Amino acid sequence: MSTFPLKIVTPDGLIYDGDAERLIVRSTTGDLAIMARHINFVTPLGMGKATVIANGERREAACIGGMLSVVDGSVTLVPTTFEWSDKIDVDRAEASQQRAENILHNQNSTDTDIRLAEARLHRALVRKSVAGRK
C-alpha cells in the first residue's frame, strides 16, 4: 500500500514523524480519512479518536482541537492534545468527568462554567472511550 509522510506535532513536542498508510481523524464536520496522494487540504479538528495506520499496524489516540493540513502530499496534524491510547491517564479523565458532571448538575453554575464543563466532559469521554477500546 502506498504511504505518505505524516507529522504529528503538539505544544509538548513532536509525537510522530514517519510514513503512514492511512490517517483517520475527527474534524469539526465529521470523521475523515486521509490516504496517499490527497489534494492540498486544511481543516480544523474536533474532539475524537484519531487512528494512524502504518506498516499494517493500527494505533489509536485521543486527538483534541487544532487542525490538519495536507500540503504537497505531506500531512501535518497539529492538535492541541494528542495521547496514544496506551498513554491516556484514565483516572484523570474519570476525575475530570466527575468534576464536569458536578458543575453541570449544579443549579447555580454560570453559563461560562457550564460551557467549560461541557467541553471538559466531552474531552474526558473521548479519552475514556479511546483508552477503553485498545
Added chain:
Amino acid sequence: MAGVSTKEIKNRIRSMESTKQITKAMEMVAASKLRHCQAQVQNSRPYFEILHATIEDIIRTNRDFSSPFFADRAEGKTVFIVIGGDRGLAGGYNSNVLKLVQSKIDACPNALVLPIGKRALDYCVSHKIPVLTGTYAEAAGVSIGDCFSIAKQLSKGFLAGEYNGVQIAYTNFVSMLSQTPDTMQLLPLTCDEELRKNGAESGILYEPSGEEVFASVVPEYLGGILYGTLCESRASEQAARRSAMDSATQNAEDMIADLSLKFNRARQASITQEITEIVAGS
C-alpha cells in the same frame, strides 16, 4: 590595634558564608529549572512554526474574504498581556519587562492589563492600572489549557468590539546571559499587502470554508503564541535568576576573602601587641 575587633569580623564572615550558601543553592535550583524550561521551549517550537506557516498561507492565498480579525478600530480597550515572574531575586527580569509595559501603557489611553505572574499583578495594583483578571497570578501554574482559554476569551472580546487590540509583553530568551523584554501585537492581525498581492493561488481546499478554518485556527494560533512566549519568559526568568545569584555568590566570596584578610591582620596585630606588652613588662 585594628579598628574592629576580631570577634566582630568573625561574625560578619559567618553571616556572609550563610548568605553565600543560600545564593549558591538558589543558583543551582534555577539552573536545573532552566534546563527543564529550555526543553519545553524547544519542544513547542515546531508546533508554532507550523501553525504560523498555515495562517500565513491562508492570508497570502485567500482572495474571497476579509476576516474580522484584521479590523483596525479606534474605540474599545487595548489589552496588554504582561508576563512577569512570581518571585523577585531575578536581577532585572521583572523590572525590565514592567518598565517596557509602563511606557506602552502611557502611550495608550484605554489600557487594560492581564497580568501573568505575581510580580506583574502586584505592579498593576500598586500603580492603579486596571486589571482584566487576576486569575493567572501564578506564572508557574499557568498551563497550556489556560493559554487557550485566555486566547479564546480575548478573541471573542475582540470580535465583539470590546477590545481594539491585544498586545503581549514578555521576555525573549536570547541566551543564557542575555534576555530582552519585548512586545508583540496579537490582534488585530496584520497582513503584508505586498505579500498578499504577489501570492499565487495555492489551490488548497479549505473545509468547511476558508473563513471558518480561519475563525477556528486564529484563537488556537493566539493561544499557541501565548504559550510560546510564556515558555520563553519562564526560561528567561530562570536564566536571569541564575546569573543574578551567580554574581551574588561571587560577591559573597569576594567579601569573605576581604574580611578574612582583615581578620588575619587584626589577629596578627593583637598577637604582636601582646608580645610587645610581655617584652616591655619583663
